Amino acid sequence: SIQREQWLNISHCTKDHLSTDLISGKLPVDFLYSFTCLVCAHLLSDPLQLPCGHLFCRSCIQKYTCVVGSHCPACKLPCDPSALISPDKAFLSALYSLPLLCPREGCGEQVRLESFHKHIKDHDLRVTDKEIQLSEINNNLLASKGG
Amino acid sequence: SIQREQWLNISHCTKDHLSTDLISGKLPVDFLYSFTCLVCAHLLSDPLQLPCGHLFCRSCIQKYTCVVGSHCPACKLPCDPSALISPDKAFLSALYSLPLLCPREGCGEQVRLESFHKHIKDHDLRVTDKEIQLSEINNNLLASKGG
Numbered sequence: 001s002i003q004r005e006q007w008l009n010i011s012h013c014t015k016d017h018l019s020t021d022l023i024s025g026k027l028p029v030d031f032l033y034s035f036t037c038l039v040c041a042h043l044l045s046d047p048l049q050l051p052c053g054h055l056f057c058r059s060c061i062q063k064y065t066c067v068v069g070s071h072c073p074a075c076k077l078p079c080d081p082s083a084l085i086s087p088d089k090a091f092l093s094a095l096y097s098l099p100l101l102c103p104r105e106g107c108g109e110q111v112r113l114e115s116f117h118k119h120i121k122d123h124d125l126r127v128t129d130k131e132i133q134l135s136e137i138n139n140n141l142l143a144s145k146g147g
Numbered sequence: 148s149i150q151r152e153q154w155l156n157i158s159h160c161t162k163d164h165l166s167t168d169l170i171s172g173k174l175p176v177d178f179l180y181s182f183t184c185l186v187c188a189h190l191l192s193d194p195l196q197l198p199c200g201h202l203f204c205r206s207c208i209q210k211y212t213c214v215v216g217s218h219c220p221a222c223k224l225p226c227d228p229s230a231l232i233s234p235d236k237a238f239l240s241a242l243y244s245l246p247l248l249c250p251r252e253g254c255g256e257q258v259r260l261e262s263f264h265k266h267i268k269d270h271d272l273r274v275t276d277k278e279i280q281l282s283e284i285n286n287n288l289l290a291s292k293g294g
């Protein structure tokens with residue numbers, strides 16, 4: 001929607017947040033919806049809850065109240081940014097247990113949201129390892145040619 | 148709503164299903180909503196999922212399709228009752244972990260949904276135990292008076 005595009009211009013989070021397309025399996029639509037930020041529509045990142053019970057990424061609701069105004073983006077109830085609370089642990093535990101599918105080519109592993117960033121970092125480290133190994137092989141080849 | 152009251156007349160489930168009022172703590176509204184049956188608005192009991200991703204109690208969707216017709220009560224998409232599937236285990240695990248507050252007077256314990264029926268049954272057994280103990284005391288009193 002036009003509104004969501006405007007809000008994405010406020011939140012600038014596409015590089016930092018995860019898409020709901022990463023979710024593995026066909027979750028119930030309303031269940032999936034309950035884990036998306038009502039500003040950016042990504043999977044909630046460091047979620048905060050307003051007194052009305054609506055949820056947002058910490059960075060999204062902070063930028064929204066600063067730029068648009070002190071009300072809930074979803075139900076428009078006035079809100080004091082100091083009234084933001086951490087969601088109930090039953091919710092957080094469901095969020096962090098969400099099954100994501102690793103998008104790296106040739107991986108296809110199912111990873112829980114809580115381990116996703118570590119999993120991706122491990123891929124990057126393995127790539128770096130390969131680069132180091134390759135450059136060592138090249139050095140050895142050069143050395144053996146030179147020697 | 149009038150529609151919901153009509154559906155409750157179809158499902159007749161108020162004695163069997165649990166009210167969302169039992170939920171302990173202030174869960175995010177959309178998260179709570181994702182655990183309610185879209186026919187009876189109780190906490191989902193033995194949930195089934197339609198291909199559109201909407202959820203219902205097994206008994207509710209079976210009665211609904213039988214009485215009202217073969218479409219999703221929420222989005223009206225036509226549906227074949229044989230297309231009903233069990234929801235993803237990530238969803239079921241979140242449902243069964245929901246924290247409920249025991250409504251028995253003087254208890255106030257927080258119980259996970261998966262243990263709720265056993266917890267209530269234990270209350271009833273304890274009441275039966277007390278009744279047995281009381282009747283034994285009465286019998287003893289009568290015996291000692293008679294003897």
Ligand SMILES: [Zn+2]
Nearest residue numbers: 013017040042
């Ligand atoms: Zn975002």
Ligand SMILES: [Zn+2]
Nearest residue numbers: 037040057060
């Ligand atoms: Zn967001």
Ligand SMILES: [Zn+2]
Nearest residue numbers: 052054072075
């Ligand atoms: Zn709100």
Ligand SMILES: [Zn+2]
Nearest residue numbers: 102104107109
């Ligand atoms: Zn991977």
Ligand SMILES: [Zn+2]
Nearest residue numbers: 160164187189
């Ligand atoms: Zn019901």
Ligand SMILES: [Zn+2]
Nearest residue numbers: 184187204207
């Ligand atoms: Zn129901």
Ligand SMILES: [Zn+2]
Nearest residue numbers: 199201219222
């Ligand atoms: Zn539907």
Ligand SMILES: [Zn+2]
Nearest residue numbers: 249251254256
């Ligand atoms: Zn109890």
